[in-house]
Amino acid sequence: xxGGMKSFWEKVLPFAAMVVVxxxxxxxxxxxxxxxxxxxxxxxxxxxxxALGTFLLLPNFIVHSCRSNRPPLTLSVLSKLFGLGLLGIxxxxxxxxxxxxxxxxxxxxxxxxxxPAFTFLFAIMFRIEKFDIRKxxxxxxxxxxxxxxxxxxxxxxxxxxxxxxxxxxxxxxTNLLSSQQSxxxxxxxxxxxxxxxxxxxxxxxxxxxxxEYPDEVTVVFLFCCFGTVQCALFTLLYExxxxxxxxxxxxxxxxxxxxxxxxxxxxxxxxxxxxxxKGPIFVSMFKPISMVIAVIMGxxxxxxxxxxxxxIGAVVIALGVYTVLYGQSKDSILMINDVSRLESATENTPLxxx
Numbered sequence: 001x002x003g004g005m006k007s008f009w010e011k012v013l014p015f016a017a018m019v020v021v022x023x024x025x026x027x028x029x030x031x032x033x034x035x036x037x038x039x040x041x042x043x044x045x046x047x048x049x050x051a052l053g054t055f056l057l058l059p060n061f062i063v064h065s066c067r068s069n070r071p072p073l074t075l076s077v078l079s080k081l082f083g084l085g086l087l088g089i090x091x092x093x094x095x096x097x098x099x100x101x102x103x104x105x106x107x108x109x110x111x112x113x114x115x116p117a118f119t120f121l122f123a124i125m126f127r128i129e130k131f132d133i134r135k136x137x138x139x140x141x142x143x144x145x146x147x148x149x150x151x152x153x154x155x156x157x158x159x160x161x162x163x164x165x166x167x168x169x170x171x172x173x174t175n176l177l178s179s180q181q182s183x184x185x186x187x188x189x190x191x192x193x194x195x196x197x198x199x200x201x202x203x204x205x206x207x208x209x210x211x212e213y214p215d216e217v218t219v220v221f222l223f224c225c226f227g228t229v230q231c232a233l234f235t236l237l238y239e240x241x242x243x244x245x246x247x248x249x250x251x252x253x254x255x256x257x258x259x260x261x262x263x264x265x266x267x268x269x270x271x272x273x274x275x276x277x278k279g280p281i282f283v284s285m286f287k288p289i290s291m292v293i294a295v296i297m298g299x300x301x302x303x304x305x306x307x308x309x310x311x312i313g314a315v316v317i318a319l320g321v322y323t324v325l326y327g328q329s330k331d332s333i334l335m336i337n338d339v340s341r342l343e344s345a346t347e348n349t350p351l352x353x354x
Contacts, residue, residue, distance in 0.1 A: 014278050017270045018286040024262045026294045029105045031255035032097055040252045041244045042097035043235040048247075049256045050089055050228040053264020054221070061221040070215045080209045081222045087205065089227025090234060092198040095191045103188025109294030110310060111192045113317040116324055117148040118200035119280050126204055140327030148320025151313045159185050160308030203280035210276045220268045 036042055064070075100108050120141055133139065210219055239245075247253055274283050 014274045014282065017274055018283060021267055021270050022286050024267060026105065026109060028255075028259045028263050028267075029096075029100055029108055030294070031251075031258055033100050033105050035252045035255040036097070036101045038249055038251050040247070040255075041235075041239060042101050043094060043231070043239055044244050045252075045256065045259075046089070046093045046097055047228065047232045047235050049259035050093070050224060050231060050264055052256065052260035053268075054224045054228050056260060056265045057221045057224060061217055064217040068215075070218055071213060073213075073218070077209070077213045078222075080205070080212070081219065082226045084202065084206060084209060084219075084223040085225070085227030086230055087198055088202045088223065090230040092195055092202060093227075094231065094234070095198065096195040099188045099191030099195060101188070102184045102191065106294045106306070106310060107185070107189060108192050108195075110314045110317060111189065111196055112199075113151075113314070113321050114148055114193065114196040115200050115203075116321050117145040118197055119203050119283075120145055120324055122200050122204045123280060126208070137327040137330040140330065141324045144320045144323030144325075144327060146320070147323060148317050151316030151318075151320055154309060154313035154316055157186065157189075158309035158313070160310070160312070162305040162307055163311065200280075203275065203283055206272060207275045207280050210272060214276065216269065216272045216276065220272050224264055224268060 032042075032045055035045060096108065133142065206219075210216065213219060247256070271283060
């Protein structure tokens with residue numbers, strides 16, 4: 001009974017953790033979009049919330065370091081954590097919020113469905129995932145990847161006519177969707193696509209790092225610390241106007257505090273734990289959930305309009321993603337059957353006598 005309950009929680013907890021991650025991510029980018037519409041620089045936003053999030057992680061890191069016998073931090077591990085910070089914060093988050101600033105959280109959530117496809121490609125490249133074109137699961141994963149990427153091109157290059165009017169009528173003074181902001185849909189889509197590529201490679205890279213250094217608390221704190229410093233230096237070089245660092249309204253404060261607590265402290269810890277438990281493809285497969293949440297929140301709180309191109313592209317991406325996941329599940333079943341046949345053959349084979 002105890003073993004059954006343990007097996008149950010081992011399956012349920014990673015699933016629940018990833019649902020929480022996706023819901024929180026959509027809330028985070030929606031608040032971030034609202035703050036950027038009010039004039040907050042996307043670079044300053046990334047620096048502030050990661051700095052505050054790293055500060056929130058510091059007490060747990062100190063206590064953990066004093067109480068546990070963690071493995072020694074070698075130069076190889078430190079260089080990997082430095083690379084994770086550069087890829088996961090300085091490059092990934094800067095491109096992500098720049099893309100959201102040019103487009104919308106709905107487009108970001110929809111294009112985020114590309115992450116499972118890109119993760120699959122990177123997993124093959126780094127030999128985490130096996131691929132044999134002669135087998136049907138591998139064929140399904142290859143076709144699904146191509147379909148998902150095609151859907152992303154549709155969403156990026158074709159916006160289409162609006163399907164619904166805004167749910168809320170905002171006046172010119174209170175509308176969170178800034179009418180004066182340049183809304184370059186294609187550029188935003190390209191930046192978010194770059195973000196998906198970075199996120200997929202980060203998932204694979206993070207999985208390999210945690211396997212080499214299995215201490216999630218240390219890994220999360222140090223790569224957040226490295227990434228924050230890198231992003232701060234880049235922002236100081238790029239943003240020469242000191243006024244961009246001043247927070248003017250409550251929306252900016254709320255978005256930064258929420259992103260620091262959830263995005264840096266909670267999200268990174270949950271994802272790192274799930275990557276160690278289940279691997280990069282499991283983590284990436286939850287991205288389609290965020291699409292529905294983003295559409296609802298964007299229409300309710302940002303006054304976003306749902307366009308035909310977004311719907312068509314999202315449907316195509318979802319078909320591609322679930323084709324990849326179907327191939328993944330078939331591959332797992334075949335692997336279990338192969339192991340069972342091997343064990344059965346071993347049990348039935350008589351010992352070779354001298």
